[in-house]
Amino acid sequence: MKSVLNDPRVDPSLKMTQFFFGGTFFYWLSVLMLCPLLTMRTFSEEKRMGTMEVLLSAPVTDTQVVLAKFLGAWLCDAVGRKVTMIAASVLLAVSAVVTAVPAKT
Numbered sequence: 001m002k003s004v005l006n007d008p009r010v011d012p013s014l015k016m017t018q019f020f021f022g023g024t025f026f027y028w029l030s031v032l033m034l035c036p037l038l039t040m041r042t043f044s045e046e047k048r049m050g051t052m053e054v055l056l057s058a059p060v061t062d063t064q065v066v067l068a069k070f071l072g073a074w075l076c077d078a079v080g081r082k083v084t085m086i087a088a089s090v091l092l093a094v095s096a097v098v099t100a101v102p103a104k105t
Contacts, residue, residue, distance in 0.1 A: 031077070038073035039066070 046052045055065060 034077055035070060035073045038076065039070045042069045042073065 043052075046055055056062070058065075
């Protein structure tokens with residue numbers, strides 16, 4: 001990452017894409033931290049809105065409720081990452097086309 005910031009000749013787009021979507025430490029940290037935080041947030045919102053009793057009185061176990069909320073948070077994170085990857089790919093493709101146009105002299 002430091003080489004990208006220090007050397008202007010290095011194309012940073014591939015390094016940054018790998019940094020956020022590849023198998024780096026920061027990627028796994030964000031995946032392992034964001035989903036549980038979103039799950040905890042959904043439980044706090046249930047309690048704040050007063051619907052926790054209704055949720056816990058449903059004919060499902062507590063484990064099923066927690067897993068459903070966790071998988072919902074994980075799916076939300078995965079969709080967000082996929083949309084961001086598509087947008088980054090489109091921008092990378094458009095920038096390659098724009099930079100390939102010869103300059104008028």
